[in-house]
Amino acid sequence: MQFVQNLPFICIILSLFSGTVSSVLKEKAAKYVNLFVVSAIMLMSMFVLGYTLSTGTSYTYMMGHFPAPWGNEIRVGVLEAFMATFFCVIMLLSLLGGRKKLHQEVEITKHNLYYILTNLLLSSLLALVYTNDLFTAYVFVEINTISACGLIMIRQNGRTIEAAVRYMIMSLLGSGLLLLGICMLYDITGHLLMGNIQEAVAMLVAQNQYHIPLLVTIALMCVGLAIKSALFPFHSWLPDAYGYSTVSSAAMLSSLVSKGYIFLLFKLIYRVFGFEIFCQSKIINVLFVFGIMGMIFGSLSAIKENDIRRMISFSSVAQIGYIYMGIGLGTAAGIEASVFHVLSHAATKSLLFIAAIGLTDVSDGSRKFQDITGAAYRHKVAGITFTVGSLSMVGIPVFSGFISKMLFADAAVLNEGKMLPTLIALAISTILNAIYFMKTVIRIYTPIKTDYDIITFKKEPLYAVTCICFIALNVFLGINSVPILEFIQKGLAMFV
Amino acid sequence: MGANLLSNYGEVVAMILFGIGFSTLLLHKNLIKKIIGLNIMDTAVYLFLAAKGYITGRVAPIVVDGVQSVEAYINPVPSGLVLTGIVVSVSVSALMLSLTIRLYRRYHTLDLDEISTRLKKEGL
Numbered sequence: 001m002q003f004v005q006n007l008p009f010i011c012i013i014l015s016l017f018s019g020t021v022s023s024v025l026k027e028k029a030a031k032y033v034n035l036f037v038v039s040a041i042m043l044m045s046m047f048v049l050g051y052t053l054s055t056g057t058s059y060t061y062m063m064g065h066f067p068a069p070w071g072n073e074i075r076v077g078v079l080e081a082f083m084a085t086f087f088c089v090i091m092l093l094s095l096l097g098g099r100k101k102l103h104q105e106v107e108i109t110k111h112n113l114y115y116i117l118t119n120l121l122l123s124s125l126l127a128l129v130y131t132n133d134l135f136t137a138y139v140f141v142e143i144n145t146i147s148a149c150g151l152i153m154i155r156q157n158g159r160t161i162e163a164a165v166r167y168m169i170m171s172l173l174g175s176g177l178l179l180l181g182i183c184m185l186y187d188i189t190g191h192l193l194m195g196n197i198q199e200a201v202a203m204l205v206a207q208n209q210y211h212i213p214l215l216v217t218i219a220l221m222c223v224g225l226a227i228k229s230a231l232f233p234f235h236s237w238l239p240d241a242y243g244y245s246t247v248s249s250a251a252m253l254s255s256l257v258s259k260g261y262i263f264l265l266f267k268l269i270y271r272v273f274g275f276e277i278f279c280q281s282k283i284i285n286v287l288f289v290f291g292i293m294g295m296i297f298g299s300l301s302a303i304k305e306n307d308i309r310r311m312i313s314f315s316s317v318a319q320i321g322y323i324y325m326g327i328g329l330g331t332a333a334g335i336e337a338s339v340f341h342v343l344s345h346a347a348t349k350s351l352l353f354i355a356a357i358g359l360t361d362v363s364d365g366s367r368k369f370q371d372i373t374g375a376a377y378r379h380k381v382a383g384i385t386f387t388v389g390s391l392s393m394v395g396i397p398v399f400s401g402f403i404s405k406m407l408f409a410d411a412a413v414l415n416e417g418k419m420l421p422t423l424i425a426l427a428i429s430t431i432l433n434a435i436y437f438m439k440t441v442i443r444i445y446t447p448i449k450t451d452y453d454i455i456t457f458k459k460e461p462l463y464a465v466t467c468i469c470f471i472a473l474n475v476f477l478g479i480n481s482v483p484i485l486e487f488i489q490k491g492l493a494m495f496v
Numbered sequence: 497m498g499a500n501l502l503s504n505y506g507e508v509v510a511m512i513l514f515g516i517g518f519s520t521l522l523l524h525k526n527l528i529k530k531i532i533g534l535n536i537m538d539t540a541v542y543l544f545l546a547a548k549g550y551i552t553g554r555v556a557p558i559v560v561d562g563v564q565s566v567e568a569y570i571n572p573v574p575s576g577l578v579l580t581g582i583v584v585s586v587s588v589s590a591l592m593l594s595l596t597i598r599l600y601r602r603y604h605t606l607d608l609d610e611i612s613t614r615l616k617k618e619g620l
Contacts, residue, residue, distance in 0.1 A: 135577060135580065139580060139584065142584045142587070142588070145588070146587060146588065146591060149591060156598075158603070158614075161595060161598050161602070162608070164595055165527070165592070165596070165599065166608075169521060169530060169534075172534055172588055172592075173518065175584075176514070179538075179541050179581065180541050183548065186574075
């Protein structure tokens with residue numbers, strides 16, 4: 001057993017520990033500890049990724065002195081290590097891009113609390129990515145919820161507190177359903193480890209026992225996770241939560257929090273129920289229909305919005321709909337497209353939020369469209385970044401959004417029954433995306449005379465460097481997609 | 497199915513309580529009632545889990561006079577899961593209650609719809 005195999009465990013414990021330690025540190029120390037921890041975890045995850053790529057198989061790691069099923073274990077493969085690295089990159093860029101706004105909007109004494117929350121969020125994401133045990137997954141889902149709620153309300157105004165309350169209510173509904181599903185699954189299979197549950201479920205299906213309880217369990221767990229990741233009818237908390245919180249919170253919430261739950265759903269599909277059994281249950285069709293409705297209604301709501309950040313939040317609803325549509329296609333190609341879209345959306349949505357805050361900064365803090373007119377000339381870096389993000393969302397080649405849409409279309413063509421609705425929905429939502437994103441891009445590039453301040457590169461170098469890194473990440477995903485797809489395919493093959 | 501429902505009355509009551517808690521959390525406008533609904537919902541899941549762990553005729557897994565055979569105790573795992581769940585439920589209840597206090601101090605009402613209307617009027 002090599003030392004590299006210990007690294008995932010060290011990552012989780014390090015982020016939990018730094019979260020606890022941040023409670024007694026002063027603001028500057030907490031900030032540097034947080035930066036150090038996120039960078040260290042990113043590096044360690046890259047080592048793990050290299051290791052799993054070189055061995056070509058995934059391995060299970062025993063947590064504690066007792067082997068499973070008496071003790072806990074985590075399972076590490078290419079996909080998990082890649083996701084962990086990617087989440088760390090996004091979190092690092094989001095924290096750096098939103099740092100100035102954090103200083104402006106949150107009292108200085110509360111900053112160490114903010115870093116506690118980000119560290120806990122990172123630890124829960126890593127645990128959700130690596131875990132091989134269903135109840136550990138539930139516990140870290142709850143930690144994820146609580147830290148996300150804290151991230152929303154760290155900025156104290158009436159809107160954020162109400163958004164946090166609405167978020168908690170919907171999230172706890174989802175958690176309740178998820179917990180009930182886990183309890184029922186434990187009851188009919190008698191195991192909590194994902195591998196053992198999969199064997200037991202396969203046996204139950206082969207003997208045709210407990211058919212209805214199994215169906216109900218799949219439905220409960222899927223609906224619970226769908227509520228938590230803001231699939232279409234359950235997205236009412238999303239625009240308030242993303243629209244009014246401080247910008248690094250919004251970037252982290254939109255890119256990371258919902259993706260953790262979606263990754264858990266992938267694990268449920270592949271490792272707990274088994275892909276065939278999941279596709280045979282009709283829950284796939286429900287997710288597909290809700291995904292398509294989310295794509296269309298999210299974009300329609302975004303068109304009506306007058307506030308730039310709420311518009312981006314509604315766009316998130318649409319993109320989550322894309323991911324669920326990919327899952328609902330019920331083929332391996334669909335899941336690959338969904339995984340790629342998880343990466344692409346995480347990179348693009350945080351980019352958009354960071355860019356939007358630059359645009360509102362040069363418009364005297366206002367977020368309404370009439371005030372943002374011409375903002376790209378006042379803050380060039382933010383303007384270019386927002387344009388890149390919009391082009392990626394619409395699906396222009398060179399950027400990552402194009403690859404996602406192409407993968408979804410490829411996956412749809414392979415599936416005869418659902419091909420036509422998927423392609424039609426993709427086309428309609430691309431047109432709708434173009435309407436509101438291109439309208440905004442045109443507006444920010446309309447020259448107009450105003451007295452607002454201008455922000456140049458030299459005034460905010462950290463922000464500009466963050467934006468450039470985001471653009472580089474987006475273009476990297478867009479141009480370099482073939483190796484990344486190979487990673488995803490290899491990872492999914494090991495995932496089972 | 498009727499006979500099964502009667503013999504598994506613990507699970508049936510748990511499901512009814514879950515429904516009550518779920519709908520209270522979703523439909524009531526008063527924040528305190530929502531939190532009570534959340535607690536009822538979580539408690540219902542614990543009742544379900546505890547009922548699933550019980551095996552008729554056996555005792556709790558506490559070692560007295562040395563370990564008896566395996567067949568003498570009920571399943572200890574669900575009790576552990578319930579304890580974890582209770583911790584989670586306490587944390588989220590505390591978080592929701594603190595949010596309620598903040599909202600009440602600001603708006604002097606516990607009605608979530610009323611708070612939304614006032615926020616729209618504030619025009620933040």
